[in-house]
Amino acid sequence: MKKKIFIFLPDGVGLRNFAFTNFKEIGEQKGYEITYWNNTVFSLKDYLGYNEVEIENHTTHPLTPLYSRIRKHIELNVSQKKFNDKVYQTYKFPFSYSGIKNTLKTLYIKLLIGFNSSEDGIIRVRKRINALERSTSKYQYCKAQLQEHKPDLVFCTTQRATQSISALLAAQDLDIPVVAFVYSWDNVPKAMQVVEADFYFVWSDLMKQEILKYYPFVKESQVFVTGTPQFEPHYNFNLFKSREAFFEENNLDLSKRYICFSGDDETTSPLDQYYLEDLAKAVRSLNAKGENIGVIYRKCPVDTTSRYEDILSAYREEIMVIDPLWKTVGKNWNEILPTKEDLGLLHNICAHSEFVTNVCSSTVFDFVAHDKPCIYFNYEQPQLKKGIRDIGQNYKYVHFRSMPSQESVVFCTNKLDLENQVKQILDKKLSNVPDGKKWYAIVAGENPTFASENIWAAINTIIIK
Structure with a gap:
């Protein structure tokens, strides 16, 4: 008899890793019956034809x-x-x-x-x-769903959502094993472990060490190193489009080489638009000296501000906008959800850009997976004033201490150096790729293409126990 696995989506962040990759297909090939336990407003049944049990009660305790x-x-x-x-x-x-x-x-x-x-x-x-959460109607609602469907294991796609607490408590109270996937590379030191699970799946040995360091109540036997499906689409060559097809689809100039500017959310980089302006100025200057380059601006998918508009207007000759293919299904930031089509879009932006620039984003790993360099902006803007967060704070965070060297990324510490750094990367005289790959392995594990396989192997180990 097939073992039944509930893939729990407390919010939309798990869709990209566990609904839109080959994760489900791999599990089915291994003989599991997979149902998505869906707390989001995104219908997997309508969009992808997947089996799902919808959670319609979203009540958390007000406290x-x-x-x-x-x-x-x-x-x-x-x-x-x-x-x-x-x-x-x-x-x-x-x-x-x-x-x-x-x-x-x-x-x-x-x-x-x-x-x-x-x-x-x-x-x-x-x-x-x-x-508090056991006292809610949602706890009783989720418990009833579990009693009806009787899954053998609940796999929670993120450890950081308060919406998941009552559902996972209901599972544990019914003696159903609960696994929580640690969603992002910076989550553990930032105290973002909201749920208490029976087992934790993490990206790498580094993350396992962090779990045990910050949460002494977690035993080593509860933590499995699996990798993350986040980067698997970069190795799926069925997503690749030729340069000609991709450029025609996105109105890009085939004669130009493009640099990707990957936008940040307003909290991380409140003056992000001015870094885009600096890059556009460097590109304009280099083009005046004989280069033929442009900028692909890919905004942060959950950024709904208008702060870039003046820059995009002033540098329309240099900047082409390619928006992420995400879908707005509500008013809150966590109701802007990814789509399967965006995996292919990001794959091809990485494949057909010369390199990426941003403020402290994990897109450094998306691009290094394609052997492409990354510039991190790390200087203050003149618009910085009291009450605006300095981006330099980001690079002091614990997760950046995992870099094996300062050459793991190209740091631009002075805007006067930006043009020269761009030119050097274009001329193949400057690159962070060798050390960037070492950093990628430290953060995401040695085998980023096997994460889904590893997760199913770990689930099998737990069920057998």
Whole structure:
């Protein structure tokens, strides 16, 4: 009899890795019956014809977001004290004192943080969150779905969504094994482990070490190194389009070489538009000296701001816009969801660009998978003023300490150097690819093409136990 696996999508971030890649097909080839336990507004049945059980009750306890914020602050406080490192304070978002209601809420949160800033306090707060979520109608709703469908295992596609807590508690209370996939390369040090699972799947040995370092209640036997399906589409040559076809499809000039500017969200890079302007200026200057190059601007898929518009208008000769193929299905940022078609688009942007430029994005790995270099902008803009976040803070984060050398990426630390760095990369005199590949292996594992296979092998190991 086939084992039934629920692939749980608490939000849309797991769609790209676990619905649009070959992950499902690989699992079915191994004999599993796969159902998507879908908490999103995106219908996998309508779009892809996949079996799904929709979660229509989205009720979290009203105090869960508050206690989740308390948990995050306490974990960061404990990490700062434990490792004697001030970087953990930079992961916190500022409190709001706007109005009486926000002020009272902030004072209450800070009071509970003060009383619980210890490892025992973390456990108390986590227990409180679990108790709150067990009291919700969603917990009972999800429990009933599980009792009806009787999956042998629930695989949660991200560990960081509060929407997943009640559903996973319901599974654990029914003695159904729960696996949580650690979604992103920076999540563990940032205290983004919202759920408590029976097992954790991580990208690499580095991430496994981090899980055990930051969460002493997790045992080594609970953590499996699998890799991530995030980069598998870059090795799927069925997605590749010829230069001629891709350029015609996107109104690009075949005589030009293109540089990709990969946009960031407003929180990470609030002055991102000015880095795009700097790149466009460098390209315009180089073209005046005989080069024939352009910029492909791919925005951050969840960026809905208009902050780039003036730059795009002023440099329309240099910049071509190729928007991500994501779909807006609601008003919130987490309701802007990826599509399967975007995997092919990103694959071809990487394949047909000379290199990528951005602020601290993991697109460095997307491009190094295609043997393409990356420039990280790492200088202040003159528009920086009090209240605007300096991007230099990003590069001090823990996950950037995984770089084997400073040559793992090309850092542009002065805008006056940008034109020369662009020229050197175009002339094959400057590249981060050799050390970038070493960094890629440290972060994503040695075999990025086998992540889906590894995940199913780990699921099989758990079920056999």
